[in-house]
Amino acid sequence: MDDEMLETFPQHTCTWLKGTLTLYKYQNYWTTKHFLEGGILAQQNFKAEPTDIFLCSCPKTGTTWLKALAFAIVTRNKFNKSTTPLLTSSPHDCVPFIEKSFFIDGNKPKDSNFPLVATHLPYLSLPESVISSNCKIVYIYRNTKDAIVSHYHFLRKAFEVSQEDAPFDMAFDEFCQGISAYGPYWDHILGYWKAKLERPENVLILKYEDMKSDIITYVKKLAEFMGYPFSIEEDKKGVVDDIIKLCSFENLCNLDVNKTGRSKFCSEVENRLFLRKAKDGDWEKYFTDEMKEKIDKLMDEKLSGTGLVLK
Numbered sequence: 001m002d003d004e005m006l007e008t009f010p011q012h013t014c015t016w017l018k019g020t021l022t023l024y025k026y027q028n029y030w031t032t033k034h035f036l037e038g039g040i041l042a043q044q045n046f047k048a049e050p051t052d053i054f055l056c057s058c059p060k061t062g063t064t065w066l067k068a069l070a071f072a073i074v075t076r077n078k079f080n081k082s083t084t085p086l087l088t089s090s091p092h093d094c095v096p097f098i099e100k101s102f103f104i105d106g107n108k109p110k111d112s113n114f115p116l117v118a119t120h121l122p123y124l125s126l127p128e129s130v131i132s133s134n135c136k137i138v139y140i141y142r143n144t145k146d147a148i149v150s151h152y153h154f155l156r157k158a159f160e161v162s163q164e165d166a167p168f169d170m171a172f173d174e175f176c177q178g179i180s181a182y183g184p185y186w187d188h189i190l191g192y193w194k195a196k197l198e199r200p201e202n203v204l205i206l207k208y209e210d211m212k213s214d215i216i217t218y219v220k221k222l223a224e225f226m227g228y229p230f231s232i233e234e235d236k237k238g239v240v241d242d243i244i245k246l247c248s249f250e251n252l253c254n255l256d257v258n259k260t261g262r263s264k265f266c267s268e269v270e271n272r273l274f275l276r277k278a279k280d281g282d283w284e285k286y287f288t289d290e291m292k293e294k295i296d297k298l299m300d301e302k303l304s305g306t307g308l309v310l311k
Contacts, residue, residue, distance in 0.1 A: 006033060012179050016170035020159040027125045029182050038099035039121055046098050046127040048117075052135040053226050054126075055095060055118040058188045059181045060150035061142035062208040063118070067091040068247040070116055070138065073223045081242050088257055092118075098127070115226075120182045123191035134202055136226060139192040142208040144185060144299050144310045145283035145292070148175050152286075155181075168286050176298055186302035193306055209280055215244055 010025040023030040055070055057063045068091040072084060085094055095116045152171045156163065178184030196203040204225045211218040219240055223229050230240055245251060252258055299310050
């Protein structure tokens with residue numbers, strides 16, 4: 001994409017990051033130049049197949065964990081807990097993003113024998129073939145306050161801006177204005193929520209906090225939905241438990257591959273930044289009472305009538 005075309009899009013430079021990040025608005029969502037280019041190329045060129053399984057999310061809402069779990073489930077008959085590529089590759093390299101991995105950086109087209117693909121694209125911006133092929137979509141979302149804090153720290157560390165130099169209140173205000181990666185966050189969630197109403201058999205929506213509180217149930221639910229259910233024998237042998245342990249935050253963040261190096265999908269960001277705390281309630285260290293009241297009121301207004309709870 002040439003600079004002349006880029007200038008036709010609304011843009012915003014994040015002041016709290018000392019001007020190091022500029023976001024561009026396309027089809028009512030914000031993203032970086034590189035991901036904008038990749039998203040448009042994916043819309044134009046990606047051909048989904050009915051057997052594909054799309055893992056969808058807004059950034060910093062459980063993407064890495066969902067990728068690891070889905071990959072471990074789908075490949076469990078090909079690899080065991082000691083040979084799985086998750087031990088030596090980032091989950092982001094195991095399950096590529098369509099807006100990053102297929103049409104830019106000289107990467108090859110999707111492997112038709114491997115069903116998993118991922119995206120941060122909003123539902124209404126997915127390639128047309130994703131909808132027309134009737135492939136399955138798994139969407140994960142998270143408590144808004146923790147999503148804001150995780151988003152803040154990820155970008156701050158990625159652009160090497162200290163916490164002292166990056167005021168959290170400024171990042172919070174931008175988020176509330178809908179200016180965040182692939183945001184507005186509430187629109188992103190609403191798009192997939194509406195898709196679930198329209199095509200309930202093809203869309204599974206998972207809440208990060210619910211998964212953490214009852215991981216066994218949700219791993220089985222995820223496997224069933226994707227078409228890779230666990231057998232009674234596998235359950236008895238502890239296959240489900242093995243996958244949960246393999247993909248746990250504690251295990252993933254202690255693997256060398258996730259402590260050092262960079263993934264192919266996002267070579268500008270160190271792998272360690274994709275796994276921070278995975279802790280519920282971390283937002284309480286950063287939010288004032290006024291912030292809490294503001295974001296709760298905003299999310300109540302935006303998600304009114306959906307039954308979705310993000311507090």
